[in-house]
Structure formats: structure tokens, C-alpha cells
Amino acid sequence: MTTETQADFQPRVAQRRRRGLWWLLAFQAATLVGIIALGALLYNVINGAFGYVAVEYAVPPQQFATGGYALEQLHPLDLDYILQTHVSANLYRKLQQDKPFSERTQPELVDLVLRYVVKPDVVASWTLTDSLLRPDRVRAEWEAHYPETTLEFRSWLTPSFLARPQSSRPEYAGVRTAVLGTLWTIAISILFTFPVGIGAAIYLEEYAGDRWYNRLIQTNINNLAGVPSIIYGILGLAVFVRMLEPLTSGALLGAVPPDGTPNGRTILSAGLTLGLLILPILIINAQEAIRAVPNSLRYASLGLGATKWQTIWHHVLPEALPGILTGAILAVSRAIGETAPLVVIGASTYITFDPEGPFSRFTTLPVQIYQWTSRPQDDFRNIAAAAILVLLVLLLSLNAVAILLRNRYSRRA
Amino acid sequence: MLRKSFDQDLQRVRDDVLTLGSMVEDATLKAVAALKARDLKAAREILLADKEINALRFSIESQLMILIATQQPMAHDLRFLASVFEIISELERMGDYAKGIAIINLRMGDEPLLKPLIDLPRMAEKCADMLHRALTAFMEEDVTTARAIPQEDDEVDALYEQIYRELMTFIIADPKVIQRANWLLWAAHNLERLADRVTNICERTVFIATGEIEEMDTKSDEDLLPPE
Amino acid sequence: MLRKSFDQDLQRVRDDVLTLGSMVEDATLKAVAALKARDLKAAREILLADKEINALRFSIESQLMILIATQQPMAHDLRFLASVFEIISELERMGDYAKGIAIINLRMGDEPLLKPLIDLPRMAEKCADMLHRALTAFMEEDVTTARAIPQEDDEVDALYEQIYRELMTFIIADPKVIQRANWLLWAAHNLERLADRVTNICERTVFIATGEIEEMDTKSDEDLLPPE
Amino acid sequence: MEQPLAIEARNLNIYYGDFHAVRDVNLPVYKNKITAIIGPSGCGKSTVLRSFNRMNDLVPGARVEGEVRYRGKNIYDPDVDPVEVRRRIGMVFQKPNPFPKSIYENVAWGARINGYQGDMDELVETSLRAAALWDEVKDKLGQSGLSLSGGQQQRLCIARAIAVRPDIILMDEPASALDPIATLKIEDLMRDLAEQYTIIVVTHNMQQAARVSHYTAFFNLGPQRAGMLEEFGPTEKIFTMPEKKATEDYITGRFG
Amino acid sequence: MEQPLAIEARNLNIYYGDFHAVRDVNLPVYKNKITAIIGPSGCGKSTVLRSFNRMNDLVPGARVEGEVRYRGKNIYDPDVDPVEVRRRIGMVFQKPNPFPKSIYENVAWGARINGYQGDMDELVETSLRAAALWDEVKDKLGQSGLSLSGGQQQRLCIARAIAVRPDIILMDEPASALDPIATLKIEDLMRDLAEQYTIIVVTHNMQQAARVSHYTAFFNLGPQRAGMLEEFGPTEKIFTMPEKKATEDYITGRFG
Amino acid sequence: MTEIATQPGPDLRPKRRPGEQIVQMLIFLAAAISILTTIGIVYVLGRESLKFFTSQMWEETNKQLAAAVSPEQTWLPLTTSGSRLQPGDVIRIGAEVMEVVAVDGLQAQVIRGAQSTQAMAHPAAADLYREQHINLWQFLTGTRWEPQIGHFGVLPLVNATLMVSLIAMAVALPLGLAIAIYLSEYAPRKVRDVLKPMLEVLAGIPTVVYGYFALTFVTPLLRRLFGADVVQIYNMASAGIVIGILIIPLVSSMSEDALRAVPDSLRQASYGLGATRLETALKVVVPAALSGIAAAFILAISRAIGETMIVAIAAGAGPNLTFNPFQSAETMTGHIVRISGGDLSYDSIDYTSIFAIGLLLFLITLTLNIISQRVVRRFREVYD
């Protein structure tokens, strides 16, 4: 029977294999597209963050390059002298009042010199690719359009970019306030979310029986995880900024904002909003980590006469911890990158002072990027790119930690 | 019904035991018939048949061992297999008795029978009949029959005693016939022993069905004695 | 070494078989001694001892079945267990022969022995010795010894033949002693049969060790015949 | 010969929600004996076993009726703490489940949370010895319990159970995840342990029950798929001469 | 009596990366017989089995040396397509793995991709009948294969393997995930199938090998933990009178 | 060991463990916070939307009284600035509500003291506010969103949202699925170990960066390809494509999870029957993972609809009902961000309008998420 029915089969293996090859190519191409997109994105950012610029100076900085030392390397006393000789006495006095020159650091002084004496003005900028690959064209354009300016290669991402506060002039703008705002906000989120999130996860995984309210909580959390972040913004706006204004503005606790008007648009509001936003993610991740702990471990412990909490504390949590942390880090990096809800609850975009506490008005890195991106001037795109690099480095390092943690964890399992 | 192949194997064992039984039965009847007819050729055939009996017995035994090794018998199956060990050993021995009669026949050579055989064939028939029914009971696990058969052993014993006494009178009358009388006596003794062994088969049948060994030896201590 | 408990169980079986063997040996020697001394009390004790032999045999058998049911014996273990089935059956039968001699003793009642016993005790000793060594070989799975012992059966046969002839002369001289001569003849016959069965134990010993059944029956077809 | 009882189920009925999983079980368990529970899949063997140390409390929807008497007390009485019960009636599971801690800690942990005051090193050694594992691990007590082989892990779990000095050890198919050799080791170990502990073992493997246990309880599916105790008796009897037809059919593999 | 060969391993050596997993195996497999492969864990039973239909190709790092001769051809020759080999040498796995499709589709799928031209309904029925499953599923061919019980699923997998009309069926512990009754059903089925197919079965369960197979190959761990064929022969011989001491020790459970 | 045997009756009574109960209480509360969040969302969105749809709202008209009026005066002199009044409008000056009866050039005839307010005198240059009413039907079907003139039709926003999402799906679904299949079925371990983290990086990049990418990379590219006159600086296509890229990792990772959840045994079964790798992947693995993949798709749509920053940056401001992907149009989320970004008065109609849009957005995404979860649950059941 075997031989006679063999005839019924026409396997045509070669043909089937050829078809397989074509599809494989398609799959690989798709993957390639994904990688290219990532590459293009990074390329685009880096492309904007460095490149030639045409700068106009009130006083060219070379003028101060004494004894072969560039401006940035001069001694504070020299810088003080330059300021004294180039700015009006009024301004000098005002600056002295803000903070005595003797107390200012050398980079701060350099900054003052640049801002009040050199007064660079970027009139045009070129991308990194153009600068590197087609310097001739750049030079030609420069000579044609901005002959009276200086052409120099500029990195928009500099240490002083990190150290400077916001400014309306891209040349002077920095991300310090934004970075500090981000850190403050995230700290508040973490403080609020971690205990609540992990607690909730433990409850749902270890204690919750099959009751209607537990099911409700679970379904609810799953749904919250899919709610667009902007809705959280609206929620934060209505609840934290407005309803709880006395609390979030700090008025209840006696904190008075610099401008004297209590306002709920504070770091606390932002932190809580982001906290709520990542809470469901954190809970779900933590639940998954806890669920991944095999039941056999719990039974082993309970079978020895351990109580439920002993079991959770000694076995379940330690086993789940790497997973919980991984999930938490990913949730936090999500919070760091969130923009829309903060815009909605009214992150202030132009803030030049450092946040001092939970009741400060604030801006954050992504909000800052958003603002700069939506300005029409090219220079703002450049600093947006620089700020993006800062943000990405921050996130990538967080992600790297998470991935490392997870890999160690999954290898053990 | 699961364990199809095990059941098939068990059935084959059962069939083989039955075959073995009928071979023995056959050999017994033929041995006595040959003796009665002083047919040496037939006697020689019985010697050959006994070889077959032995071979079949060992073949069954190795089947049993294979079944134990491969089928993990338990409970009823196990009692069955264990009993078959004993039963085939008994059957082989019964075959030996038949062969013994054939050998007596051969040893007698030219010498005529001391007397025409009447009781001996009757004894043989009775034995064969008991064996046959014992094996049927075994096949059917018929406990009632198995319990009844050993009672009939008394008949065989009676016949044996009768033969014994008769032969004694022959010897006392003329001691020179002692050899020829003894030949017949041995033959009768073999049949008597054969009948005893049927009892064991019956015992095993009851054991398979109930798990209990019941001693069925009606005369117990006497059977090893010569009749008085 | 794994299967500790199985090995312990196997050892217990082995020990029990040995005990059974020595009980049989003992019974044989005692039965003949009692006959020689015409000690009826001792003869009765042997009847009781035989009950113990039977009980032990069934106890071993049920141990075997439990081991098969619970331990899934294979290969060597299996051959061992299967052989023990046969060996204990043989030992029980040997016990029966001893009992038979005791019964003869009892049946003789007041009547004196036909002649003082000389060869019969020698035969019994030879038988007991063979049995003893066969069981030792079995315990030690000593194939060489197991193969050698059956050869010695000839000695027993020779003794039996001698006794037979001697008794025949008594009968021919005076047919009235036929009953008393027959008693002794039966006793001798029992011993002769007993020795034959030792051969089977040896066969099984070889089988356990090698997996092969070797027929060791040196005289094969003759043993069922009365000596001429 | 009346044996002393270690624990006993009386009119035990177990439900999962509406499903009557186990019906009217009366099962005596004798002290220092190994009692095997066998039966077809889904007949409630594990359910009954878990009811002996209230592990069923952890199963949502499980409900127990009737009594499980342990030292004259029904462990389902309201004034009985299941945590206490579980310390006295330990459990070993189908898949070896050592804690992801050191071998030492695996054994010591249970004793520690139960407030063991004595010499911990000694306890660990005694327990490992009793589990026939000491020689294999004595040089690497600090290594993770997970680094052991399956059979060793299972013995570690047994050592861990022993370390809290239970009266009774429940085992749910303790060797079914192991290879035959590790299985035989566990079986040998069980027999040794029976000198000090009472053991109840659920097994799918009839031969194992036959090899290892003193008593065997055969569970069967009754009407409406409820599990019930079909036959209970000495193992030798159950396997060579069961009383019920159903038992015979099951052990000779002619069931269903 | 020389039996006709279905497939044969000649000087087979299998490596995982640097690890020599199987050394110098010469194993004949006779037509229409069931050949069981037994041996301690990790001795390469599954590895050898997979080498018979080039399933090892799918294991990264696996390398096969030597020959597996099937119909006079080494299946590892470069001009042999593994896809073809696998159609003729089917496989049934340890855990039942029906496709999450209907019962009908489960059986039909393999035939369809292999360009089956005949009457599909008939093929499905024949295959299910051959797998002793038809009566149980004939009224619900449209239901998912996953809705069946474990034992039924395994028979479905067998039906599926049969449907592409292989010569040889490889089974890797086909019943180890099943309860004893389902196991016996599979064993009975295997014996029936052996009338038409050649079966090679790996099993951890010696008794199963003993019950079901005609020939048994005992694999053992050789030097450097490489698996090797210790003894091969008719099952009855291996289990009642093995030639090698190692085989005897293994089958009587006195190994290690 | 004997100590146990000699123990008297065991003490099985329960021990007090108050700590355990407190802990349990606390973590229950933690879990319950999520419910509060949902209630908060629903309450806030609901209340403000209700205000938007029902309650009175006063919109600045940028008109003032040209001169002071007395309580009796019914003709009001108005300035030229601001929006035109029409008969039927309800207006408010100070605390007094009036109903416009007729308009004649810069004069409006009104009924004074409407809605049970008191007619009173008003100084010159007092601001005029106009009452706003929005009904649900108009909101849902209106094709113009021009709050200044009182048009609150949400369709332009919805349309833009759908357009953008569609484009995003067209990019993300095929690519995401193909990547998932490649990673799970084809890629050698090493390749996968490299690619997966890369895709995860892609997923971890904040959306604002994607917005930047859309505006500064994709848009110029599109304009180069299709012509600067065809493609506006702010356009839906660019935003859609980039959202698609953003969502690729989501689709591919969820789909890959689904594919990998298909047990290896199925693949082996398939190979064992003589199937090729493609047949195994497409005919066995993908169908087996179908519901997981479907769930990924649905979730992806939901994400696309809720995505904010990319559209806020790249799709442009200003509601615009168009089907041309190269034109600028504002999505729902984009609108919310733009409106709330400024310093809004909490009473303005614009402020409440974002809640109404938010509610709509919430309902849409919620529905999609629930469907997705249902599908996932069914899918999980198959293998458990």
C-alpha cells in the first residue's frame, strides 16, 4: 500500500524551497528597514547637533586670546578684567551684585564674557554631513551669503550646554533647568510609584482571590496601561493642578513660589501625574515578574510551615526582584521621555532658575525639546538636537541597565 | 480492552499448556496400550513423544519468563503464571511416567506379559480422563470441578491396590515370576503417581481463581506407601 | 548499590530455600535412622516436620509471587526466581520421600526389619550429601559443582540396585517375606528418586548462571525402571 | 494486629467549587509505614494528599468536608492553624523545587523560620544524612541547590522537609520527573525514612507503589467523576490478590 | 533468519559543538519491527533518534558523522533533501503536540503540503482509523485538536504522522507524558502499527521497552560521557539474558 | 528525633500574626489606587465635558459697549471690534444676561434681565460676552472646529487622527509582523540577540524625539520626493510614517512574543511531516499565534490614535478636514496639546473643549484596548 499511495504525493520540494527563499528575503528586508529607521533617527539627531556655523561677533573672541591661550582657558582675573573693560559700569555692578565675581567659577566667567562681550550670533548653520562631506560647498555658501561672519565648526552639545539654564538665545541656552526638572519629577514619581506599584502587584498576585473587586482592579489596571498619556495630562491638570492646588502648590505647607502666586503647576503635580501614568505599567511588569516565580517555590515554603508573608518576603520577592527592577526601570524611562502630559498640565517652558523643591515651577528635558523643536529658527533645532542627545544618553544608560539585569535574570531561569 | 498483546500471550500459554496436557494424556494411553499389545515400536514412539513433551515444557517455561520480564503480571495474571510453572512441571513428570511404562515395555523384550492386562488399561483410562478434566477445569477456572476431581483419585488407588494384591499372589505362587510381576507393578505404580499429580493441577486451578492454596490430597500420608 | 530492599528480599528467599533444603536433608537422614532403629516416635516427628516443609515451601512461593508483582525482576533475578519455583517444588517432593520412609516405618508396626540396614543408611547419607552440596552450589551459583553432582547419582543407583537384588533373593528364598522386603524396597526406591531430584536442582543452578537448560539426567530413560 | 494510626481521613469529601472531586473517603494511615495512593488520572489522589496538610487551602474554590484526624484532632477544626499543620506534615512535590539558595540554606531555612534553637550545622548535617545526600554535597554546602542533578534536588527537598522534624511526609509523585536510577534511589530512601516517619506517597507508577509501600490505597473514579477509595490494604495483598474487580483490572492494566 | 533492514546507522558519530555526544553507533533497524532504544539519561537516545530523520539539522551546533542508510542511500549525502527524508521518516514526540487546528486539519495538513492528490476525507479517515482514534473523534472532526485528552492527542499526532505515509515512525518517549491507561493504549497501537510501519521508540521506561518492542538497543554512557551502543538484540533476549554485564545491571536496576 | 515522638498533643492552635494583616491591608489599598485613577479620569473628563455640552459658557466677543447704558435701555451701542452679534444670541454684560432681538449696524436690540438676572446700568467699554451652546450631535458630526465662531464639530480632528493612524498602520503592521517572523523563525540566535535590543531601543526613544525626526528628516525627505509644493511643511504623512516607525517595535515585539509562545514542539511536528521552514512559519506558527498578533495590531492602532507629540510637532496646528495626507491637519491629541499648552483660563470654552475631546479619545482607545485584551486572553488559554 505504501508504494501505491506514494504516487498520490507530489512533494515538489525544490519549488517549495525556492518560495521560502523569496519570503526570507522579504522578512530580512523588513528587518533592515527597521534598523535603517533607527539609524536615520540617530543620524538625524547627530546631524543637527554638530556642524559648521556662521557666527557674528560683537567682539571676536580671538581678540582675547592672549599668550596663545584661548578665551576658555584664561584665568578668572583676566576674564574679570575683560568684563570690566567691555561692559557698561551699570551692568558690571549689577552682575557683581547678583554674585560677586570672586565667587564665580571660571566657566561662569567665560560664559559672562561670551554673553556680554563677545555676543556671538549664529546667523546660519550647516548639518554635520554637509560639514564633513561637503566643506567646500559650505564654504562657498558662507562666502556668498555671510561674508562678514566667521565660519566655525560648532558642537552644540558642550559641557556648558549642560550647565547653562534656559535662554531665549539659542547660543546661550542650556538644559540645566530641564535636566534638574526631569530628575526632580522622576524622583517624585519613583517615590510615589514604587511602593504603591510593587505593593499592588504583590496584592494582585499573591493575595487577591477570585473576587469581583479583584477582577475589577486587574481589568482596570490593564486598561489604564493603554490609556493615552495625554489623558493622564488632562487628569493631572484637573486633579493635581486645579483641585489639589493648595496641596500641590505647597501653599498648605507654607511654601511660597518666587513670583508669589500659588500655582498648582509644580514639580509635585508633574511627578504625581507621571507616577499615575507609569503605575499600571509598573504593576503589570511587577506582576509578571512575581508570576514568573514558580508556584513550586511557594508550595515548598508553605509546606515547611512558613506563613504567607514569610513566603513572599523570603522567596517570592527576592526571586522576582530582578524582574521587578527591570520593569520598573523601563517604566521610569518611559516617564522620563513623556512630554504630552507635562505640556498639558503646564510645564513652564521658559524657566531660567533651578527647581528647588517639589513646589517649584519646572520644565523637563522633553518639554524643552518640544519647545525648541517647534520654534521656527534653525538654531533652536540645533540645540533641540543637542538636548535630544542628552536625553537619549540618559535613557540608553537606563535601558542598558534594564537589559543587562533582565539578561542575567533570564539566563538563570 | 487494553493489553491486547498480553492477553494474546496469556492465551498462547494457556493453549500450550493444554497441548502439553493432551500430549501427556495421549502418551499415557498409548504407553499402556503398547504394553498390553507388547508393541515395541509404539513404545519407542512414546520415548520420542516424551522429548517433545519436555521441549514444549521448556518452551512454555521460557514464555512464562518472558511474560514476567516484559509484562509485569500482577494479581490474577501473576497467580496464573506462577501456577503454570508448577503445572507444566507436573505435566512433564506425568509424561515421564508414561515414558516409564514404555521403557518397561521395552525392557520386557521378548518376555510375555505375566497376565493379560485388564485393570491397568482401566487405570490408564481413568488417569487420562482425570487429567483431561483437570485441564479443562484449569482452562475454565472451574473451581467446583477442580475441587471434585481429586476425590476420584480413590478409584485409581483402589485399582492399584487390586493390581498389587493380584501380583503378590502371583509372586507368592511362583517367586520366579517376580521380575515380570514387578514390571507390571511398576507400571501400575506409575499410573497411580500420575493420578496423584492431577490433584496438584486442581489445587493450582483453585489457587488461580481464589488465591488460596487448598491441600486436596485426600489420602495424604498414605500415598507414598505401598499398599498393604 | 541500588535496589537495596530487592536484594534483601532476594537474600531472604535464598536463605529460606537453604533452610528448606536442610529441613529436607535432616528429614531424610532422620527417617532412615528411625527406620534402622525402628523408632516410631522419631518417625512421627518426621511427619510433623514434613508439614513444616510444606508450609515453608508455600511461604517461599508466595514470597516469589510478591517479588514478581512488586519488583519487576528481569534477567538474572528473573531466572533465579523462576528457578526457585522449581527448586522448592522439588524440595517439597523430596520431603515427601522422607515422609514416605517414615510412614513405612510406622506401617511396619511391630514387625522387625527383614535384615539389618546397611546400604540404606549409606544411600541416605549419599543423598543428603548430594542435596547439601547441590544447594551450596545453588547458593554460590557454582556451575562446575552443579555440573559434577549429577554424575554421582550413579552411586546411589548402584546402591539401589544392590538393595534390590538382595531383597529379591530374600523373596525368592521365602515369598512370605514379600511384604517386609517390599517395605525396604520402597524405602530404597524413595531415596533413589530423591537423588534424581537433586539433579534438577543442579540443572536450575546452571540455568540461573548461564540462562541455558542443560539436561543432566545421566541415565535418562532408565531411571524410571526397576533395576533388573 | 492493630497498627497505631498516624493520621486518618474520615468521611472526607472535597469539592472544587461545585465539582465533587473526592467522595466519602475513609483512609487510615499507619505510623512508620509507607502508604501508597494509586489510581487513574484525575481520581483525586493529589487532592486527597493535599488535604492531609491543608495545602488545599491554597487552591481557590477548594472546600473540604469531613475530618482528617491527626493526633486526636481534626486538622480542619476552626481553631487549628494550617501553618502549624504544615510544619508537622511536610510535603515533597512532583518536580524537585529547591529554593534558589545554597544547599545549606535550603535545609536550614525551614527550621529557622520555625524558631529552631539548636545547632543549625548539626541539624543540616543530620537532615542531609537522613536524605542520603550528605556524602554527595558535604563539600559544597554553599553551592546553589539548583546546581544539583534532578535526583539530588529531590533528595535535597526531602532533607529540607525532614529538617523541620515533621511527623508525616506527603509525597506527590516524588520520582515521576526523575530517571529510573534516581527513582530507585528515592525509593530506597523512602524505605529508610519509614523507620522514623510516616510517609504517604501518590504515584502514577503502580510498580513503584508495589515496590515501595507497605499499604496501598486504590482510588477510582466513581459516579459523576468523583474520586473514591476503591480498596485499601497491605500492598502485597492489593497486588497479588485484590478484592475488588476494579482494583484487579487497574493493576493488571485492563482498565477502561 | 536475516531480517530485511528498514534503516541502519553505520559508524554514527554525533557532536554538539565540541561535545562528542554519540560515538560509533552501528544500529540495524528491521522492517516492520519495533526497535526500542533504552539507556540512562543523557546517553544520546534522543540524539540518535533525531539523526534518523535529520531533525538534528534544526539543532544549532549539532553535527553528524558516519552514515544513516535508508533504502541504500545515506540520508546525510549532500544531494539528499532533509524535507524529503522527514516525510518518509515521521516523528512522534514526547509531549503530544497537535496543531491548534481542527482534528481534520491536523491530519490533512501534512498530506496537503506534500501535494497529496487523492481523496483527503478518505486519507483522514484511514489515518485516524489506523491510529485507533476514528471512533472517538469521527463526530467532531471540526473540533480543535487541543480539545482532546492527552492520550487522544498523542494518537492524533500518530495519525498525523501516518497521513503522509511514512516508511518509518520515530517516537521519542511517546507515552512518558501520559497516564498508565493512555500509555497502554499507545503501546497497543504501536504493536498494530508495526504491521505496516517500522517503528523506533526511545523510552525511559524499561518495562515499556520490554512490553512493546521486538528489538532493544541499550545505550550507555561511554568514556567522556559519550553515548554508545552497549548491546542490541531481540527484546526477549535483552531482558531475560543480556550478554553484557552493564545491560544486566541497568535492566535490573543495579546501575550506578 | 525522639523528641517529636514523645511530644504530648501537638499545639495546632493559630498564632497571632498581626503584621501579616496590616501588610495585606496596605497592599490592597495600593492596588485600589488604580481604581481611583480610573474614577478620576472618568469623573474629570465626564464633568468637564458635561459642562462643555450643557452649562452656560460665556465667550468673549471682543466687543464693548460704545457708551454707558441705563437699566431700561433696550438698544445697546456697540463698538465695531470683535465678532458680530445675531438675533437670538444671548449675551452678558457684567452680571446681567440679555437676549438679542435684533441687530442693526452698531446697535443691538435686547431684552434686558434675561435668565432671571437683574437689569442694571453698565459703564461704557464694558465687555460683552456671548453664550455658547454645543450639542452632542453637532459635536460629533460637525465638520468645522472653529471655536472663535462657535463651531465645535470634532470631525476634522477625528479625521486627521484616523488618517495619521492609517498611515502609521500601513507602515507598522507589515514591517512589524515581518520583523517578528524573521526574528522568531529565521534569525540565528546571535542575530536575534543583537536585533532585539536594537528594536527595544527604538521603542524606548521618547516620542518627542520622533517628532523632531519627523519634522527635520522625514518631512524634508517627503518634500524632496514629492515636491515642496505638494507636501506642506506640516503634514499628516510625515507624522503617520514616523508614528508607524515608532510602533514597529510594539508590533514586532508583541507579535514575536506570540510567535515564540507557540511551542517548539509544533514546529518540530511540522518539520517532522516534511514541511519547509516557510511552511512551518506561515502555516503553522503564524496561525497558531494569530490572536496574539491580532492583539498586537489592535493595541498598535490604539497607540497610534493616542500618540501625541509626533503629531503635535509634525502634523501641524489648526483643524483641517482633508483627505490629502500631505496637508497639515490637527489630530485630537495635537489639538489638546496645543490648546492646553497656552495659559488658558479655566472657564474658557477652549479649556472645557479639550475635556470633551479627551473623553472621545479615551473611549476610543479604551474600546480598542479591551478588545485587544480579550483577544490576548483567548490566545493565552490555548496553550495553558
Ligand SMILES: Nc1ncnc2c1ncn2[C@@H]1O[C@H](COP(=O)(O)OP(=O)(O)OP(=O)(O)O)[C@@H](O)[C@H]1O
Ligand atoms: N484547582 C482545581 N480546580 C478545579 N478542579 C480541580 C483542581 N485541581 C484538581 N481538580 C479536579 O479534581 C479532580 C481530581 O484532581 P487531582 O489532581 O487530585 O487528581 P489526581 O488523581 O492527582 O490526578 P493525576 O494523576 O492526573 O495527578 C480532577 O477532576 C481535577 O480536574
Ligand SMILES: Nc1ncnc2c1ncn2[C@@H]1O[C@H](COP(=O)(O)OP(=O)(O)OP(=O)(O)O)[C@@H](O)[C@H]1O
Ligand atoms: N542541543 C544540544 N546542545 C548541546 N548538547 C546537547 C543538546 N542536546 C543534547 N545534548 C547533550 O547530548 C547528550 C545526549 O543527549 P540526549 O538528549 O540525546 O540524551 P537522552 O539519552 O535522550 O537523554 P534523556 O533520557 O534525558 O532524554 C547529553 O549529554 C546532552 O546534554
Ligand SMILES: [Mg+2]
Ligand atoms: Mg496528581
Ligand SMILES: [Mg+2]
Ligand atoms: Mg531524550
Ligand SMILES: O=P([O-])([O-])[O-]
Ligand atoms: O516422581 P515421583 O517420584 O514423585 O513418583
